[in-house]
Amino acid sequence: MSSSTGRPARPSTAPARTLDVDRSDPDYRAWLKDAVRRVQADHNRSADTHLLNFPLPEEWGIDLYLKDESTHPTGSLKHRLARSLFLYGLCNGWIRPGRPVIEASSGSTAVSEAYFARLIGVPFIAVMPRTTSSEKTRLIEFQGGRCHLVDDPRTVYEVSAALAAETGGHYMDQFTYAERATDWRGNNNIADSVYQQLRLERHPEPAWIVATAGTGGTSATVARYVRYMQFDTRVCVADPENSCFFDGWVHHDPGASCPGGSRIEGIGRPRMEPSFVPGALDRMMKVPDAASVAAVRTLERVSGRKAGGSTGTGLWSALKIVAEMVAAGRSGSVVTLICDPGDRYLDKYYSDAWLAGQGLDIAPYTATLEAFLATGAWRD
Known part of the structure; x- marks a missing residue:
């Protein structure tokens, strides 16, 4: 599947945003409030x-x-990005209790996102090339994440979106949201x-x-x-x-x-x-x-x-x-x-x-x- 620009079309992340919980439900709002607090407290x-x-x-x-x-x-520049992405996903209502967060990553972002997923108590799956260093794989698993390896690095987007659809989880999609999740004016x-x-x-x-x-x-x-x-x-x-x-x-x-x-x-x-x-x-x-x-x-x-x-x-x-x-x-x-x-x-x-x-x-x-x-x- 290709877009009009000639590059592979980005798979839809819509399944990750189809909520099956009432946003006004007190239990969900209490979980969300605590999750945001935990991420901000880390900062x-x-x-x-x-x-x-x-x-x-x-x-x-x-x-x-x-x-x-x-x-x-979590030992890398990606800690900043992961924190911003989690706050963005939580405040948009995309990350839900008990549902996995899935990311296409060559390693460091996944290590950091696994850390924040464990911090707020949701599962995490990293989709990454099989050539990723064994030490990064170990670090992701140490933080409580699971690694899903692919042979062709170009398929990480499609595989991540498919896993999100299968599990009812949220495909974080750092490659789309990195530039908008971070407050570039300051903060x-x-x-x-x-x-x-x-x-x-x-x-x-x-x-x-x-x-x-x-x-x-x-x-x-x-x-x-x-x-x-x-x-x-x-x-x-x-x-x-x-x-x-x-x-x-x-x-x-x-x-x-x-x-x-x-x-x-x-x-x-x-x-x-x-x-x-x-x-x-x-x-x-x-x-x-x-x-x-x-x-x-x-x-x-x-x-x-x-x-x-x-x-x-x-x-x-x-x-x-x-x-x-x-x-x-x-x-x-x-x-x-x-x-x-x-x-x-x-x-x-x-x-x-x-x-x-x-x-x-x-x-x-x-x-x-x-x-x-x-x-x-x-x-x-």
Whole structure:
């Protein structure tokens, strides 16, 4: 089934919204009120994530910061998204007591949604590619969720909608609702948090914020906030291999697609997702997967922190922007994200055997990064 744009049509989530309970029923309203309270209380218990400094030579006059989203209770940037999606679904009357929440996810969103499902006492099913890291599967199950694996990553949407119809549950559909469930005008969203944390730094208004895109919700939130607050900051999205976002953005093609799935878990999509807002972005970069891996290994070498592959995709682009600023003699600050911790990917991005099996040679990209950090010159 295809839409007029040439991309697969999004399956209806209507079965998840056909309620068989009276919205005015006192027992349901009491459950709903308590569920919303529990989700909001989680936010109150969670301190903001740290903004870390990436070491650069002082004489460059440039500061590079990494917003460490791995310190959320479920260990990733997706904790923010999952919280917003649950509040959105609850307040819209889509999530019901005793009925499962189902999500199409490559891992981290599912870990976070499983956490919130358990928090409010509903079942959770994650529909995800069979290639998802075993550690993410373990974390989903640890949070009380169930994993439904598919061989073709492109079928996660249809399978999720079908499970929702079969069970009477709610298909959360992060790829549609990520950009609208989050309050991009403020309310301590990730962009507002970054600016508050930079307030006393020498370059409090960053020249660039670099994000990566899975749903596209984070980049949409950041870009809209920047424009709403009338900042001069530019927003760049780094896109991995096996993802269509870059081509769709370059060619203004909402029907762009690509075969297969991304090797960089959590980002990159085979089709242009509804939550990806290309018109809000100032720039995109296409980043080779080997460069992403080289970047996270460089991050570990200079900071002692392991991070996931999506962090490497953003960090590679952020460092390239820093190199452009150095070459132009400009000072300022750049911000990117630590999306999730590297211990979820020890059998992938930190495994030389996995790299060899994928045919990825990170040596040239590692050399580029090492030469840049030593000299300030970027050699593609």
